[in-house]
Amino acid sequence: MSISLKNDYSFLFSGMNKSVAGTASDMSWLSDYASIKSGSYGKLMKSYYSSVAGDKKNTAEAGSKDSRSSVLESLTSVKTQTPTASKETKAYNKAATAADALQSSIKDLGSLKEDADDDKVFEALSGYVKNYNSVVDTASATADKSIGNRLDSIKSTTSANEKDLASLGISVGKDGKLSIDKDQFTAGDKSKVQTLFADRRSYASNVNVSAAMIQSTAGYDAARANTYTAAGAYSAVTGSLWDSTT
Numbered sequence: 709m710s711i712s713l714k715n716d717y718s719f720l721f722s723g724m725n726k727s728v729a730g731t732a733s734d735m736s737w738l739s740d741y742a743s744i745k746s747g748s749y750g751k752l753m754k755s756y757y758s759s760v761a762g763d764k765k766n767t768a769e770a771g772s773k774d775s776r777s778s779v780l781e782s783l784t785s786v787k788t789q790t791p792t793a794s795k796e797t798k799a800y801n802k803a804a805t806a807a808d809a810l811q812s813s814i815k816d817l818g819s820l821k822e823d824a825d826d827d828k829v830f831e832a833l834s835g836y837v838k839n840y841n842s843v844v845d846t847a848s849a850t851a852d853k854s855i856g857n858r859l860d861s862i863k864s865t866t867s868a869n870e871k872d873l874a875s876l877g878i879s880v881g882k883d884g885k886l887s888i889d890k891d892q893f894t895a896g897d898k899s900k901v902q903t904l905f906a907d908r909r910s911y912a913s914n915v916n917v918s919a920a921m922i923q924s925t926a927g928y929d930a931a932r933a934n935t936y937t938a939a940g941a942y943s944a945v946t947g948s949l950w951d952s953t954t
Contacts, residue, residue, distance in 0.1 A: 799849045800930035806842040807923035813839045814912045814919075817905040829901055830893055833876060840866075840915075841885040847922055855925050858918040865918070869911040875900050 813836040820829060840862075847859040863884045866873070870880050877893030878886055905912040 794933055796851070797930050797933040799846070800852075800926040800933060803843070803846040803850050803855060804923045804926035804930060806839065806846040807919045807926065810836070810839040810843050810919045811916055811923070814905060814916045817901065817912065818907055820901060820905075822899075822902060826894065826898070829898060830888075830890060833878065833893065833901070834888055837878060837886040837888045843919060843922065844883075844885050847926075850926065850929070852925055852929050855922050855929075858922045858925070861918045862915050865911060865914045869904060872900050872904055872911070876904070 813832070817832045817836055820832060843862070844859065847855050850856070866880060866884075866886070873880070873886075874892075875897045877889045877891070877896055879889070880886060904910055907913060
C-alpha cells in the first residue's frame with residue numbers, strides 16, 4: 709500500500725469521521741492550518757511580525773546610538789573641561805616659576821667671564837634685577853610662612869650687600885625691590901660682579917639657596933593646594949598636610 713503525500717496534511721486524515729466537532733476525530737483544522745500557513749492570512753502575519761521586529765530593532769539601534777552619543781558627549785565634555793586652579797595654586801605656581809627664573813639669572817651671571825663686554829654684563833644684571841623683583845612680588849602673595857621666611861632671608865642678604873650692589877648701579881628700594889641704572893653701572897666697578905655672583909660663599913650663592921627653597925616649597929604647596937578638607941571642600945596647604953585634612 710502506498711500513500712501519495714500532498715501539501716495539504718488533511719489528506720492523510722480525510723477518511724476520518726468529522727461528525728463530532730471538538731473531538732480528536734474532527735481533523736478539519738489541518739485544512740485550516742494549511743490555509744493559514746500558505747494563504748493570505750499567513751502572509752499578513754509574516755508582514756506584521758516582520759514590521760514589529762523591524763521597529764524593535766530600529767528602536768534598539770536608535771537607543772544604542774543615543775546611548776553611545778550621550779556617552780561620547782559626556783566623555784568629550786569631561787575631556788574638554790579644564791580644571792580651574794584655585795587662587796592659592798596660581799600664587800604658589802607663580803612663586804615657584806619666579807624663584808626658578810632667579811636661580812637661572814644667578815647662574816648666567818656666575819658663568820660670565822672676566823673680560824665679558826659691558827653690554828652683556830648689564831643685560832645679565834638687568835635680568836637678575838627683574839627676576840629678583842618677581843620673587844619679591846610672588847613670594848609675598850603666598851600664605852606659606854616658610855616661603856615668607858626665605859624671602860626675608862633674601863632681602864636681608866641683599867641689604868647686607870647693598871653697598872657692593874650700588875657699585876654695579878643696583879639700588880634697593882624701600883619696598884625691598886631692586887632697580888638698576890646703566891650710567892651708574894658704566895661708571896662702577898665691574899669686578900664686583902665676580903665677587904658678588906661667585907659660585908660659593910657669595911651674595912648670590914646665599915640668594916640662590918633661599919630661591920631654591922622657595923621654589924621647592926611653592927611647588928609642593930601648589931600640588932597640595934586642592935587637597936580635600938574633612939568638610940569636602942578644597943583647602944590650600946600652608947602648613948602641615950594633616951592640619952588641612954583633619
